[in-house]
C-alpha cells in the first residue's frame with residue numbers, strides 16, 4: 001500500500017488553501033482576523049497594541065514579518081504554547097469555512113506536508129528533515145472533523 005502525500009506551501013499553488021497565508025478570514029470572540037497567519041503571529045503578543053497592529057497588517061506576509069520581530073516583547077511562554085495556538089487557529093479556519101472543511105476531508109488519509117526549505121519546524125525543511133508540525137496539526141484537525149461528521 002502506498003501512502004499519498006500532499007505537498008503545499010504557496011497559497012496560489014495546488015492545495016494552497018492549507019497554508020496559513022491563504023485568504024480565509026476568521027472570527028474569534030467577535031474580532032475578525034484576515035488570515036490564520038495574522039491570528040497566529042499576533043498571538044505571540046496577545047492582548048497588546050502590537051497584536052492589534054499585526055491584525056491590521058495588509059497581508060499575511062507583512063503579519064509574519066511583524067510577528068517575527070522578537071524585539072517587540074513576545075510572550076515568554078511562546079515556544080511552549082505555539083502548537084496549541086496553531087491548532088486553535090486551524091480549527092477556527094477549517095470549521096468556519098465549509099468549503100475548506102470539505103477540502104481538508106477530501107485529502108483522506110494522505111500525509112500533509114508543508115514543503116519548504118524556509119521552515120524546519122512548521123515545514124519539512126525542503127528535504128524531509130524538518131518536523132512538519134503544520135502538516136501534522138492539519139492531520140489532527142482533519143481527524144477531529146472526521147469524527148465530528150460521523
Ligand SMILES: Nc1nc(O)c(N)c(N[C@@H]2O[C@H](COP(=O)(O)O)[C@@H](O)[C@H]2O)n1
Pocket residue numbers: 020021037040064067068114118119122123134
Ligand atoms: N510563506 C512562508 N514563509 C516562511 O518563511 C515560512 N517560515 C512559512 N511558514 C509558515 O510561517 C508560519 C510560522 O512562522 P514563525 O516562523 O513561527 O513565525 C506558519 O504559518 C508556517 O506555516 N511560510
